[in-house]
Amino acid sequence: MKRLGWSAVATLAYTAVMLVLERAMRKTGGPGIVAFEVAGNAERAQEILDAWGPEGRRWARWSLWLDFGYMLTYGTAALLLIERARSRRGDPVALRLIPIGAVAGDAIEGVALLRAVDGVDIEANARTARIAALTKFAxxxxGLVYTVIGSVRPRS
Structure with a gap:
């Protein structure tokens, strides 16, 4: 429980930092980073980049770079939560792959979005980022549903 507590605190602290960056992007007149993550094509991604302007793009870069650390905090917290439910229920160890897959998807998304912000093959990178983001969210x-169900319902 101690590790889970520290992991939750780290995730919440990192969330606070990411929300500051989110607010800064929105202040430029554009959307937040999630809209960019799921843009899916060059046209929508370019609309967001144009709305952000140079200042918003700078905040987006910061957000994307810092997200590599953020994914480690939320990934660890998710892994510990799933492991707690999994070990109580005696479910397969393979469930640990859920947060690992989510973090891998987030990393692929982050690289693609950094490239898109830099104007590199925006169509392909927006498409890759969307697929990776949707995989991460799914x-x-x-993992969240499993954790909730696993915490309230013992295995039958």
């Missing part, structure tokens, strides 16, 4: 949702 895996995190599955």
């Amino acid at each position: 895996l995190l949702a599955v």
Whole structure:
């Protein structure tokens, strides 16, 4: 429980930092980073980049670079939560792969978005980022549902 507590604190602290960057991007008149993550094509990604302007792009870069550390905090917290439920229920160890897959998806997304912000093959990078982001969100949702169900319902 001690590791989970520290992991939760680290995730919450990092979330606070990421929210500051989110607010800065929105102050430029554009959307937040999640809209950019799921833009999916060059046209929508370029609309967001144009709305952000140079200042918003700078904040987006900061957010994307710092996200590599953020994914380690939320990934660790998710892994510990899943492991707690998994070990109580006696479920397969393979469930540990859920947060690992989510973090891998986030890393792929982050690289693609950094390239898009730099104007490198925006179409391909926006598409890659969207697929990776949706995979990340789906895996995190599955992990959350498993954790909740695993915490309240013993294995039958």
